[in-house]
Amino acid sequence: MDIIRAAVIGAGQIARVSHLPAYRSAEGVQVVGVSDVRPESARKLAEDFSIPAYFDDHRKMLEQCRPDVVSVCVPNRFHHAITLDALRAGAHVLCEKPPAMNVGEAEEMAQTARAQGRLLSYGFHLRHGENVRILKDIIDRGGLGRIYAADVQWLRRRGVPGWGVFTDKSMQGGGPLIDIGAHALDLAVYLMGYPEVDYVCADMFNAIGTTGRNGFFGSWDPERYTVEDALFGQIRFRTGAVMKLSTSFALNMKEKDRRQVTLYGDKKGADLFPPAVYSGDDGPAWNQTYPFEPAEDLHTKEIHAFVAACRGERDLLVTAEQGVYVQKLIAALYASAESKKPVFC
Ligand SMILES: NC(=O)c1ccc[n+]([C@@H]2O[C@H](COP(=O)([O-])OP(=O)(O)OC[C@H]3O[C@@H](n4cnc5c(N)ncnc54)[C@H](O)[C@@H]3O)[C@@H](O)[C@H]2O)c1
Incomplete structure (x- = not known):
């Protein structure tokens, strides 16, 4: 099984309690980086989850770590811009819910995923x-x-x-x-x-x-x-x-x-x-x-299902269009x- 390289953007509550424990428990996944505009938060999360690299700028992380999958765990206002960056860097993206701040942003996110040939899903874990x-x-x-x-x-x-x-x-x-x-x-x-x-x-x-x-x-x-x-x-x-x-x-x-x-x-x-x-x-x-x-x-189920979809083993349950x-x-x-x-x- 090929190793999937995962990265997390936003080192707050949902990253700590859901995304990182779930990636850690998924077979064949290695978390390669975490980033947050507050470097102290990124550093602490990296230390607590033994993640090899942390960043204060997600673009630097995308460039240096080249993740296959990215979790976007930042406030809603930044979902759109960061998701576009991650998709354009070639990653599949699981963005926390709601998709975005408005319809135009959500449509552009779905359209960019299609154009890049990448998967985009949202954190509707229920x-x-x-x-x-x-x-x-x-x-x-x-x-x-x-x-x-x-x-x-x-x-x-x-x-x-x-x-x-x-x-x-x-x-x-x-x-x-x-x-x-x-x-x-x-x-x-x-x-x-x-x-x-x-x-x-x-x-x-x-x-x-x-x-x-x-x-x-x-x-x-x-x-x-x-x-x-x-x-x-x-x-x-x-x-x-x-x-x-x-x-x-x-x-x-x-x-x-x-x-x-x-x-x-x-x-x-x-x-x-x-x-x-x-x-x-x-x-x-x-x-x-x-x-x-x-x-x-359900957060763990969601992330394991997302990883399986990125491996081509199943379809996404929550799609960008549904978002x-x-x-x-x-x-x-x-x-x-x-x-x-x-x-x-
Ligand atoms: N699925 C769920 O049930 C569920 C539950 C809680 C939160 N969420 C979603 O997760 C997202 C984050 O919520 P949270 O509770 O973790 O909030 P939080 O405030 O605990 O964490 C957000 C983190 O993002 C960082 N951040 C802010 N702007 C950034 C940027 N531009 N780049 C990188 N990092 C940045 C902050 O410094 C902070 O550490 C929200 O969209 C929220 O709706 C979903």
């Missing part, structure tokens, strides 16, 4: 869950019938990230929608088969982020909180199906964290967390649940919430 595989299989076999409605949620009571730049709109492009709502949307539209969007309506609020300061992910500075803390939207597809989306970093609600994708079909309905199928029939199919391990390490679709939905939801008008797509 897609690798067994629950998703189970439900997708049921849907593809027609088990739910025509899906005409969906209720999609990722809500946190006080889950504003207390590290990094997640509350800074200029660095991340938005708050819970682009950060965690993006995961929920990605799951839902994958299961629904990427129907064409007709129009989108959304409202967003900033009721807690600018006044509170403490939550279960640490504290934040309310004076520098420039993203929404909750967004509620409705998407209408050209198939006639509708989707309700709710997402928050902070909301006065019962649970600490509520994550769900519910699909309503004309044969059956389904939940994703945990996977279950419901119908109005009497009998054993009334409430059908499936064996499911919620504690699967563009999700980015378009995010953009339309923000545009509607900002203008307080429906946005026709």
